[in-house]
Amino acid sequence: MLTATALPWLAAVPAVAQTAPITIKFSHVVTAEAPKGKAADYFKRLAEERTGGRVKVEVYPNSQLYKDKEEMEAVQLGAVQMLAPAFGKFGPLGVREFEIFDLPYLFDSMEQARKITQGPIGASLLRKLEPKGILGLAFWDNSFKQMTANTPLHMPEDYKGLKMRIQSSKVIEAQMRQLGVLPQMMAFSELYQALQTGVVDGQENPFSNIYTQKMHEVQKHMTITNHGYHGYVVIVNKPFWEKLPPDIRTTLEGAMKETTAYFTKLAQEEDQQALEAIRKSGLMTIHTPSLEEKAALRTALLPVHEQMKSRYGAELLDQINKEIGRTVQQ
Numbered sequence: 001m002l003t004a005t006a007l008p009w010l011a012a013v014p015a016v017a018q019t020a021p022i023t024i025k026f027s028h029v030v031t032a033e034a035p036k037g038k039a040a041d042y043f044k045r046l047a048e049e050r051t052g053g054r055v056k057v058e059v060y061p062n063s064q065l066y067k068d069k070e071e072m073e074a075v076q077l078g079a080v081q082m083l084a085p086a087f088g089k090f091g092p093l094g095v096r097e098f099e100i101f102d103l104p105y106l107f108d109s110m111e112q113a114r115k116i117t118q119g120p121i122g123a124s125l126l127r128k129l130e131p132k133g134i135l136g137l138a139f140w141d142n143s144f145k146q147m148t149a150n151t152p153l154h155m156p157e158d159y160k161g162l163k164m165r166i167q168s169s170k171v172i173e174a175q176m177r178q179l180g181v182l183p184q185m186m187a188f189s190e191l192y193q194a195l196q197t198g199v200v201d202g203q204e205n206p207f208s209n210i211y212t213q214k215m216h217e218v219q220k221h222m223t224i225t226n227h228g229y230h231g232y233v234v235i236v237n238k239p240f241w242e243k244l245p246p247d248i249r250t251t252l253e254g255a256m257k258e259t260t261a262y263f264t265k266l267a268q269e270e271d272q273q274a275l276e277a278i279r280k281s282g283l284m285t286i287h288t289p290s291l292e293e294k295a296a297l298r299t300a301l302l303p304v305h306e307q308m309k310s311r312y313g314a315e316l317l318d319q320i321n322k323e324i325g326r327t328v329q330q
Contacts, residue, residue, distance in 0.1 A: 021056040022248065024236075025080040027071055029188045032061040034212045035142060035270050036084055036232060039263040046255035051248055057082075063189035068168060076133050081240050084140060084232040088169025091311070093132050097125055100312035100320070102171035104227045104301035110268070112324040113229050114141050121319055126233070135241050137253070138234040138260045142206055143271040144226040148219040149202030152285070154293055156180075156300040165191050165203040170311060172204075174304050175228070188213075195219060206230050208267065211274035216284040223287045225297060234260075 026044065030036050037059075044057035066074045072089050074080045090098040100106065107113045116122055117139035126136030147153050149162055160180030166172045168185055176183040184200050194200045195218040202219065204227075210216055234256065241249065278284055289297070309317065321327075 021054055022244065024055060024057045024082055025060065025065070026057055026082040026084075027060045027065045027074065027080045028084050029063045029068055029071070030061065030209060031212045032059075035208055035263060035267040036140065037061045037212075038266060039140060039259055040084065042262050043255055043259040046258060047252055050251050050255055055248060055252065063187065067187040067189055069187065075235060075237050078237050078240060080237075082234065082236045084234045086167055086169075086230070086232055088167050088172060090129070090233070091170055092168065093129075093134075095128050095132065096311045097128060097313060097316055098233065099169060099171045099308070100316055101229055101231065102169045102175070103305055103308070103317075104175050105298055106305075106320070107229050107324065110141060110143065110229075113231065114264070115324060116320055117141055117231065119323065121316075121323060129235060130238060133238045134235045135238045136233055136235050137256050140232040140234060140260060140263045140267075142230045142232065142263075142267045143208065145204045145206055145228040145230045146210065146222055147202065147204050147225045147227070148210060148215060148222040148284075150220045151201070152221050152287065153202075153223040153225075154287065154289065155296055162201040163199075165194060165200045171304065171308050172228075174308055175301060178301055178304055178307075191215070192218065204228065206267075207271045207274040207278065211277055216278045216281055219284060221285050221287065222278070223289060225289065227297065227301065 024047070026040050028036055028040055032038070032041065040059045040061070044059050047055050047057050060080075065071075065080060068085075068089065071080070071083050071085060072093060075083050087098040087101040090096070107116075118141075122139050129136045149164070151158065151162070153159060156179055162181050163184050164176055164181045165186045166176060166183045167188065173183045173185070184194075186194060186200070191200075191203060192213055192215065195203065195215060203215070205213075205215070210222070216222070244252070275286075279286055305317065
């Protein structure tokens with residue numbers, strides 16, 4: 001029988017094995033051309049360069065590995081190490097506070113949103129993920145969502161009876177039901193075909209997602225509603241992260257901080273570029289609501305704030321309103 005004592009060179013094998021790069025699988029559901037896709041690739045480049053190849057980041061876009069409902073379980077099990085899911089994905093985990101970001105008209109500007117996500121309130125929310133075996137690394141503030149359909153959407157009554165695709169979020173479901181919509185929960189990767197074949201009549205997303213997923217090719221109308229904030233939470237498997245060498249972890253945290261700043265700038269630029277590209281395509285009628293139309297949609301949707309307080313907590317909503325200077329209840 002051969003032993004390490006008989007063959008001293010075998011003692012070198014563990015040292016050789018340790019030189020293999022640490023692999024981080026980063027899975028997401030949008031295209032590589034979307035802001036989230038580009039940010040994931042940017043993080044990959046920074047992480048690999050700054051660790052001198054000690055870390056390898058494998059990015060899997062467009063639901064190549066997992067669809068919306070599957071990815072959260074995958075990161076908890078360690079099948080992937082990193083995700084950047086939307087807020088509604090945390091409700092099924094029992095961390096419902098994140099669903100507050102799905103409220104219609106929670107923020108009047110992206111500056112207000114960033115004041116919350118990049119401040120103490122955002123940090124306290126990230127800490128709530130730890131008991132679930134997940135660490136929150138950053139918020140990626142994307143942009144505001146717009147409504148699209150194959151019929152014009154000018155007033156609240158125009159939505160009644162439409163089948164609209166939604167992501168997994170009880171708050172977004174309540175928002176749609178408030179308009180008389182028949183919400184259809186569906187994976188993002190299935191949305192284009194569902195719009196193309198008429199399985200659903202419409203959907204909500206930022207300009208950048210609408211354009212990169214080519215929804216403007218299969219939807220006739222878009223209304224610039226800016227009704228909902230859209231963003232992501234970058235998360236990582238907690239046991240994996242905590243086992244990383246301290247210097248590697250510090251380097252990756254720095255890379256993520258820089259990537260977050262990159263995403264913020266990119267999302268703002270590309271959302272406007274996407275709007276112009278959609279406009280130039282001539283494939284979709286783009287409607288800018290009048291002041292009356294804006295007020296009507298806002299009035300129709302604001303009751304959702306009260307209806308869904310039991311999910312995210314009234315105290316959290318009060319904290320956000322105070323932080324952004326909204327002293328009078330909407």
